[in-house]
Amino acid sequence: MASIMEGPLSKWTNVMKGWQYRWFVLDYNAGLLSYYTSKDKMMRGSRRGCVRLRGAVIGIDDEDDSTFTITVDQKTFHFQARDADEREKWIHALEGTILRHTLQLREAETGFVPSVQDFDKKLAEADAYLQILIDQLKLFDEKIKDCKEDESRRKIENLKETTCSMVESIKHCIVLLQIAKDQSNEQQHANGLISTINPVDGIYQPPLDTPVVNTTMPTQTTLPTGSGPSGPSSSVASPAHIPLPSHSVPDFSYSSSEDEFYDADEFYQSSTSPKHCIDPSGPQAASPLTNEATALKRPDTTESLNSSMSNGTTDADPFDSHDDRDDEGEGESVEEHKSVIMHLLSQVRLGMDLTKVVLPTFILERRSLLEMYADFFAHPDLFVSIADQPEPRERMVHVVKWYLSAFHAGRKGSVAKKPYNPILGEVFYCHWDLPSESEEPSLHTETVSEGPVPWSSTNSVCFVAEQVSHHPPISAFYAECLNRKIQFNAHIWTKSKFLGMSIGVHNIGQGCVSCLEHDEHYILTFPNGYGRSILTVPWVELGGECSISCSKSGYSANIVFHTKPFYGGKKHRITAEIFAPNDKKSFCSIEGEWNGVMYAKWATGENTVFIDTKRIGIIKKKVRKLEDQLDYESRRLWRDVTLNLKLKDIDAATDAKHRLEEKQRAEARERKENEQQWETRLFHEDGECWVYDEPLLKRLASQRH
Helix, strand or coil, X not given: CCCEEEEEEEEECCCCCCEEEEEEEEECCCCEEEEECCHHHHHHCCCCEXXXXXXXXXXXXXCCCCEEEEEECCEEEEEEXXXXXXXXXXXXXXXXXXHHHHHHHHHHHHCCCCCHHHHHHHHHHHHHHHHHHHHHHHHHHHHHHHCCCHHHHHHHHHHHHHHHHHHHHHHHHXXXXXXXXXXXXXXXXXXXXXXXXXXXXXXXXXXXXXXXXXXXXXXXCCCCCCCCCCCCEXXXXXXXXXXXXXXXXXXXXXXXXXXXXXXXXXXXXXXXXXXXXXXXXXXXXXXXXXXXXXXXXXXXXXXXXXXXXXXXXXXXXXXXXXXCCCCCCCXXXXXXXXXXXXXXHCCCCCCCECCCCCCCHXXXXXXXXXXXXXXXXXXXXXXXXXXXXXXXXXXXXXXXXXXXXXXXXHCCCCCCCEEECCCCCCEEEEEEECCCCCCCHHHCCCECCCCCCCCCECCEEEEEEEEEXXXXXXXEEEEEECCCCEEEEEEEEEEEEECCCCEEEEEEEEEEEEECCCCEEEEECCCEEEEECCCCCCEEEEEEEEEEEECCCXXXXXXXXXXXXXXXCCCCEEEEEEECCCCCCCCEEEEEECCCEEEEEECCCCEEEEEECCCCCCCCCEEECHHHCCCCEHHHHCHHHHHHHHCCXXXXXXXXXXXXXXXXXXXXXXXXXXXXXXXXXXXXXXXXXXXXXCCHHHHHHHHHC
């Protein structure tokens, strides 16, 4: 193990600044990870902060190949490397450093240090459990094959699914045990071989014969000096002549990050711990970034936490285009609430239906699930462009393009949070104003007299959603554009399951895009959702096979949302194929990331960018102000919960949520006592589907008659 390792990482600062580029220096002997705003600042000795590694815990998300956390001194630092290889090198070096200093501490306190033999024993036990479960899976396969009763077969299949999840969990444990064993073995060889180096205001000055680790990526150029975006290296011997005052290793970790840790300069000026020091320099003095580094940054938020519930709209503007997530602290970890989460998880089991499980209020997303479904139309221009295509082939291609663009807007940040469970009878209205192509805007700004959103214009895409059932939880939603004569009707039944370190949401239902002038109806299905890493920083991925088909034209498409495999692989990957009628070979193959860039390969051999979600602009939806909304509209219904979450008053938010849920239960009891059935407001059941009562197709037909 080398004494020093250094290189660039991105560090999560706070919701205002997001991910920030920093130059990190790891001192193996001092047990300290220091960081600077640039390599040049490191050479000058201007340290920004440090993480003391004795007793630290590294958090690794096997579903995310670039991020990791270090938890120490009751704080959690979040880091992001450029890729999986770079993260692995940092993790390897950090674990060795942590192990050395933590074991020294434990040995001094208890006299006990786990040996390599102890790890071998635990590995053997884990392997034995793994083999038992693998044998059990074989038995399940045989029983399923021989079972003739459908009910018994379903039960066995459920047991098999649970066992598969347990197998993956034990595999994860074996990987972590092996890493710990390797580090322990290496520590035994390393102890006593390297002398301690004292930090000099964040610059570590090794003797000339000190070994160093070079983790520079092969495709990057290492700069000998300066602050450019070089890959990780470790040549820090050059500034050894700089005369700087010496300081000992601090008693705790600190940082200059606003609202998170402590400022490096004030740390040495006061014997007490400063609280919430604000960086006077404003925006970070980060070095120029490569495209790869730029991609690591989260979008900055521009709205104030204390914005009013009207969100800055004026009296002259009757609509609110503000998104309550714009001022949300998406980067917050659930570490501080881990005891609550652990208590919750102790009450559930693998495969358990989570429909009736009440999740903690602090992980709520500050909007209703009904509003989240409106994000399918964050690109309304792509939706209406379907109706503009002259040929069935082009219309199918544009349906697929709109469909693949419909998922990224639903996840504003990289941290997964749960939207509010809609109350039975809750509705959500909004619309999007499309840019006018006519020289006479009056033709496009005429207000509609009927339809789901009568206060919108004929050139708007209008949207309405309703919670039509509580058990099971079913949401129905509808959208239309009068001028383009296109509509969309869908329903989704969300069925959640606990999967160990993840939560799975099975989206049962379908949607239908109708091009009324062509009498074409495109039936589509939805992917499943997964909340991963629920004990650290949760994130969302989509998974499953989906289809789009038009019975009249015969065109169809198959779309696969790939979940990240246990080892390696990329997140958020999709593949898709579009087929002409009666053809077994697709004329267009698509691959990429549903929240990034997707590429198309055509039968002609041409390769094109199919859609780039990072470049196409999101058109903000418009919602009536709270004072103009009905009592059962989403934002007005949940306003007390939303306001208290903004103010970070979790107890008040929980109380407000509880009042809503109790009101819903009381109304359900009253209907049961009076033998009354719930009557939906805007949708009705038609076979296995829920359809809007007054769709555009029906209104146009009545006008013709």
